[in-house]
Amino acid sequence: AQSVAQPEDQVNVAEGNPLTVKCTYSVSGNPYLFWYVQYPNRGLQFLLKYITGDNLVKGSYGFEAEFNKSQTSFHLKKPSALVSDSALYFCAVRDGGNNRLAFGKGNQVVVIP
Amino acid sequence: NAGVMQNPRHLVRRRGQEARLRCSPMKGHSHVYWYRQLPEEGLKFMVYLQKENIIDESGMPKERFSAEFPKEGPSILRIQQVVRGDSAAYFCASSPPGTGNNSPLHFGNGTRLTVT
Numbered sequence: 586a587q588s589v590a591q592p593e594d595q596v597n598v599a600e601g602n603p604l605t606v607k608c609t610y611s612v613s614g615n616p617y618l619f620w621y622v623q624y625p626n627r628g629l630q631f632l633l634k635y636i637t638g639d640n641l642v643k644g645s646y647g648f649e650a651e652f653n654k655s656q657t658s659f660h661l662k663k664p665s666a667l668v669s670d671s672a673l674y675f676c677a678v679r680d681g682g683n684n685r686l687a688f689g690k691g692n693q694v695v696v697i698p
Numbered sequence: 699n700a701g702v703m704q705n706p707r708h709l710v711r712r713r714g715q716e717a718r719l720r721c722s723p724m725k726g727h728s729h730v731y732w733y734r735q736l737p738e739e740g741l742k743f744m745v746y747l748q749k750e751n752i753i754d755e756s757g758m759p760k761e762r763f764s765a766e767f768p769k770e771g772p773s774i775l776r777i778q779q780v781v782r783g784d785s786a787a788y789f790c791a792s793s794p795p796g797t798g799n800n801s802p803l804h805f806g807n808g809t810r811l812t813v814t
Contacts (some may be wrong), residue, residue, distance in 0.1 A: 597796075619802055628789055628805035636800050675740065685754055686803055687729070690740035694805070 587612040591689035593642040594597040599697050604666040608659045608676030608693050617679040619686065620650055622672045629675060635659060646670070666696045700725065704790050712779050712810045718804075719775040719809045723792030731803060732765060735787040747773060748795075763772035763796045780813045787811075 586665045588614025591665045600605050610616055617636055621629040650661045659676060676689045703722040711717050711792040723730050731747065732744040747767040762780075767773040777784055787810050791803035 617800065621805075626807070628704075628807045629791075629803075631802040631804070634800075634802055683742050684729070684746055685756075687743065688733075688741040690738070 587616075587678045587685075587687045589676050589678050589687055591674075591676055591692050593692055595693045595695060597695045597697060598666050600622065600668055601665050602644035603622075603636040603693065604661075604670065604693060605694070606661040606674050606676075606694060608661065609657050610659060610676070610678040612678055612680045614680050616657075616659075618652065619677040619679070619692060620648070620659075620661050620682065621688075623675065623691070624672050632661070632674075634681045656675075668696045670697050671685060673697045700747075702727075702792050702804050704809050705807035706809060707765070707807065708810050710814060713781055714779050716808040717776075717780050717784070717811055717813075718791075719788050719811070720772045721775070721790030721792075721806060724791075724794075724804050726794055727748055727792035728795045729793045730767050731791045731793075732773075732775050733789045733791065735789060735808070740758055741789065744775070770793040771810070777811075780811075782813045785813045801803055 590609045619634045620632040621630045632641050634643045634650050637653045643649045648663050652659050674693045675691045677686045679686045705720050730747045733741040735741050745758050745765045746754040762778045764776045787808045789808045791805045793801045
């Protein structure tokens with residue numbers, strides 16, 4: 586079964602500094618990888634996805650993610666963090682063999698003004 | 699184009715009562731997923747349905763929980779004889795038909811169930 590690990594509980598970063606949120610995955614087939622963001626009392630919003638092709642994927646709100654097959658990682662990045670980026674971020678993976686999307690436990694990002 | 703609609707947003711039930719959570723997918727979407735979110739635990743998959751069919755219920759507890767997605771109307775997640783451990787946020791997501799594994803899920807704002 587597919588799974589995702591997000592090793593850090595909380596990521597603190599100063600406004601204007603680069604932001605990285607880490608994610609590693611495990612699947613038996615080809616991975617389909619996604620990042621979502623959740624604001625308080627809201628559902629998850631899709632940020633970006635990796636299916637195949639370029640290892641660097643660009644998404645919404647200036648976010649991007651780098652797929653690394655040898656390290657089975659899909660870290661989320663933003664070159665310059667904003668206070669409004671403070672939220673809960675989820676990495677998710679879908680094994681090519683099924684439709685179920687497995688989520689990590691999430692990382693709370695706090696951007697300090 | 700309305701997004702995924704879930705109601706109610708908040709639901710309070712006493713132990714032993716039934717909880718019914720409703721989800722209307724985005725227009726044109728025929729795949730519905732239910733997830734449960736507990737603090738510090740992330741989102742846990744519960745069930746995946748298409749119209750009139752349960753495709754994958756491997757995440758559903760064996761007792762008290764059921765889900766349906768009828769030909770007409772919203773998808774329903776039903777919890778019978780609720781217990782305090784059922785208190786959580788329940789999220790519904792939908793995706794369009796025919797897009798396979800490429801398609802991201804579109805989430806509703808969730809129903810927050812509190813069992814007293």
